[in-house]
Amino acid sequence: MKKFEIEYDVIVVGGGPAGCVAARFAAEGGAKTLLLEKDKEIGIPVRCGEAISKEGVEEFIVPNLKWIRAKINKFIFTSPDSTTVEMPLSEEAGYVLDRKIFDNELARLASEAGADVITKSYVDELILEDGIVKGVGIRYLGSKYYVKSKIVIAADGVESRAGRWAGLETACDFRDMESCVQVVATNVNIDQNALYFYLGEKTAPTGYLWIFPKGDNTANIGLGIGGKENKKKSAKRYLDEFLQKNFPNASILNFTVGGVPCCPTLKKIVAPGIMLVGDAARQVNPLSGGGIASGMIGGKLAGITSAKSIKKNDLNIIYEYEQLWRARLGNRHEIFNRLKEGIYNFTDDHFNSIARDFLNIKYEERNLYKLFMIALKNKPTLFVDIAKAFLRI
Numbered sequence: 001m002k003k004f005e006i007e008y009d010v011i012v013v014g015g016g017p018a019g020c021v022a023a024r025f026a027a028e029g030g031a032k033t034l035l036l037e038k039d040k041e042i043g044i045p046v047r048c049g050e051a052i053s054k055e056g057v058e059e060f061i062v063p064n065l066k067w068i069r070a071k072i073n074k075f076i077f078t079s080p081d082s083t084t085v086e087m088p089l090s091e092e093a094g095y096v097l098d099r100k101i102f103d104n105e106l107a108r109l110a111s112e113a114g115a116d117v118i119t120k121s122y123v124d125e126l127i128l129e130d131g132i133v134k135g136v137g138i139r140y141l142g143s144k145y146y147v148k149s150k151i152v153i154a155a156d157g158v159e160s161r162a163g164r165w166a167g168l169e170t171a172c173d174f175r176d177m178e179s180c181v182q183v184v185a186t187n188v189n190i191d192q193n194a195l196y197f198y199l200g201e202k203t204a205p206t207g208y209l210w211i212f213p214k215g216d217n218t219a220n221i222g223l224g225i226g227g228k229e230n231k232k233k234s235a236k237r238y239l240d241e242f243l244q245k246n247f248p249n250a251s252i253l254n255f256t257v258g259g260v261p262c263c264p265t266l267k268k269i270v271a272p273g274i275m276l277v278g279d280a281a282r283q284v285n286p287l288s289g290g291g292i293a294s295g296m297i298g299g300k301l302a303g304i305t306s307a308k309s310i311k312k313n314d315l316n317i318i319y320e321y322e323q324l325w326r327a328r329l330g331n332r333h334e335i336f337n338r339l340k341e342g343i344y345n346f347t348d349d350h351f352n353s354i355a356r357d358f359l360n361i362k363y364e365e366r367n368l369y370k371l372f373m374i375a376l377k378n379k380p381t382l383f384v385d386i387a388k389a390f391l392r393i
């Protein structure tokens, strides 16, 4: 059985996509790296709709049918008055993953790059010396261990505590914390190459409902609504009503709940000796709620920067990660957040009118740009949100 060594260059806390990728790139860059996951198996439990774009995958791993459940070539939107409109995408534009296997594969790549990967190891504190993070305390098989490191990468997900322990401000406004529920349902007869989205006050206020196919008449069916809405009527009730109405004969194979931080990235994602990545850093796309690809990008940037810092023996280099992230996605997420705020104010009439206008465009000519233009026509004040986003008013 693997035992902890006394000291590492980099310790990564959390074996989700962000952590696995961070560990891989840190190790590839020559840093002696340890990846710690509290659960007994990487990839379980799955709390995710598992949809991702092809390019989001390809930056990290060659697409493989071992962990692809569906290949996506269209979106299907349904507005509150049940107007349904399809939008073509390129062939294999995205995937619905099997995250159990996908996350395992990412961990395997980290191990192959030289990182030690240890599961069932729960990080319950940071070693702090004069305010600088110098390692972690771990609960492992009933015993307590302390392992030192020059850098800790916190990839401990939406409920992250490591950043807070290091003194970083990690709170996400409860209105931006989407409350999500999802079932894996079978006996669901849908197009296996389409991602379905349902919008509207009665279905998923300040959010959306999704159906993502997983092959064999099985699908992830879930929804996310803003924290404020969830207080009035729970996300679970919205989902139960939808399932009852639309899939009364479906069997539920799995039920999960979880939060998605649909806010911009934290202002500070680096503190002395520690970097935050993935959901822990709030690197989710605030508009779509997707965090697999963006978390992996954050993980990659942090992993590379940590290795550089070790190689040059200069721990201040880890601050470069913050700038790299903002340039790559962080600034764009600020804009998406503004757009989200504009779109969340759409009424059912807006959505109905957008769907009907979009139906008037020939199928093969429909795309996200045209959909967006129609949305602007229906709600010109969205322009103001965009302008504000660019001008940072």
Ligand code: FAD
Residues within 6 Å of the ligand: 013, 014, 015, 016, 017, 018, 019, 036, 037, 038, 039, 043, 047, 048, 049, 050, 051, 052, 121, 122, 123, 124, 155, 156, 157, 158, 180, 181, 182, 222, 256, 257, 258, 259, 260, 277, 278, 279, 280, 284, 289, 290, 291, 292, 293, 295
């Ligand atoms: P996680 O995947 O949450 O991994 C964090 C890991 O850290 C976990 O394995 C956890 O066990 C471990 N950990 C936590 N604390 C400790 C500790 N103290 N010690 C050791 N280990 C610890 N995104 C998409 O892109 N597409 C989707 O379709 C999609 N659907 C979603 C549906 C739902 C219902 C939810 C809740 C989220 C969805 N997301 C989706 C978001 C996506 O799941 C996350 O953004 C993504 O998993 C973030 O990756 P991560 O590595 O940062 O965190």
